[in-house]
Amino acid sequence: MTTSALLRLDQVRVSFPGKGWRARPTEVLRGIDLAVDAGQTHGLVGESGSGKTTIGRAVLGLVPVAAGAIHLDGAPIHGLTPRRRRALSRDIQVIFQDPYTSLNPARPVGDTLAEPLYGQGQRPREARGRVAGLLERVGLPADAMHRLPREFSGGQRQRIAIARALAIAPRLIVCDEPVSALDLTTQRTVLDLLQEIQRDTGVAYLFISHDLAVVRHVSHVVSVIRHGEIVETGPAERVTAEPRHPYTRRLLLSAPVADPERQRLRREAYEREFAGERG
Numbered sequence: 615m616t617t618s619a620l621l622r623l624d625q626v627r628v629s630f631p632g633k634g635w636r637a638r639p640t641e642v643l644r645g646i647d648l649a650v651d652a653g654q655t656h657g658l659v660g661e662s663g664s665g666k667t668t669i670g671r672a673v674l675g676l677v678p679v680a681a682g683a684i685h686l687d688g689a690p691i692h693g694l695t696p697r698r699r700r701a702l703s704r705d706i707q708v709i710f711q712d713p714y715t716s717l718n719p720a721r722p723v724g725d726t727l728a729e730p731l732y733g734q735g736q737r738p739r740e741a742r743g744r745v746a747g748l749l750e751r752v753g754l755p756a757d758a759m760h761r762l763p764r765e766f767s768g769g770q771r772q773r774i775a776i777a778r779a780l781a782i783a784p785r786l787i788v789c790d791e792p793v794s795a796l797d798l799t800t801q802r803t804v805l806d807l808l809q810e811i812q813r814d815t816g817v818a819y820l821f822i823s824h825d826l827a828v829v830r831h832v833s834h835v836v837s838v839i840r841h842g843e844i845v846e847t848g849p850a851e852r853v854t855a856e857p858r859h860p861y862t863r864r865l866l867l868s869a870p871v872a873d874p875e876r877q878r879l880r881r882e883a884y885e886r887e888f889a890g891e892r893g
């Protein structure tokens with residue numbers, strides 16, 4: 615772990631209240647250390663329920679951190695006031711798993727993409743030009759801005775979600791299972807697009823997935839999480855070719871499948887909260 619990391623988590627702990635009046639809180643993250651370097655992809659892999667999404671939500675300021683610290687470029691980003699958190703959302707964006715529900719179905723794509731630009735004080739003409747440029751960047755025609763999300767395929771919608779995340783040039787994007795809902799060929803093209811964008815813009819990704827094959831494809835560094843603890847971190851090639859921890863070896867053999875119901879609940883929670891933050 616380098617000291618100059620763009621994003622850094624040190625001994626981060628997160629607990630959720632237990633169910634029932636006598637239940638004890640459950641510790642979901644149990645001392646997470648993790649660093650994402652500028653312009654790099656840090657893949658986070660683990661089975662369903664291991665705590666991957668909770669790490670993403672902690673980075674986005676959506677869950678309270680009970681202990682430890684999260685820094686972006688050396689500045690603490692946990693426990694911020696809502697105003698400072700909104701300022702932070704310019705630097706950190708998120709791409710969700712499900713392209714079918716992460717876009718507002720009633721709004722033309724151009725309006726969705728322009729919203730964060732208006733938030734930055736851009737004028738309509740300027741914002742329209744930027745939206746056309748974003749659409750071109752993700753491989754969609756400029757007239758896509760006039761159409762509704764339902765007129766696009768899953769892969770195209772994920773491109774729109776990527777364009778939205780890029781709109782205000784963030785430094786870090788939390789990608790939470792961004793290709794899990796797509797077929798294999800479309801997965802590949804969307805992953806290639808994310809990598810191209812990284813090469814062009816220097817954006818960093820915290821890339822969350824249950825699928826080690828996907829994580830290996832895009833990541834520079836991989837961390838393996840189990841029961842709220844990182845069991846192994848290292849260069850993607852080393853971790854996947856010569857896993858040191860027995861759990862990583864098991865993950866490589868078992869290729870776990872994400873639970874669709876949990877994925878849906880997680881996505882809804884994210885959208886609710888992050889939309890609130892952005893609004």
Ligand SMILES: Nc1ncnc2c1ncn2[C@@H]1O[C@H](COP(=O)(O)OP(=O)(O)OP(=O)(O)O)[C@@H](O)[C@H]1O
Nearest residue numbers: 630642661662663664665666667668872873876880
């Ligand atoms: N708001 C919450 N309240 C209570 N428990 C929660 C909450 N959010 C998550 N959990 C619990 O925290 C644990 C980790 O959940 P998390 O969603 O981070 O796992 P994950 O690795 O992303 O799994 P998946 O890939 O299935 O989404 C789970 O046991 C989950 O039930």
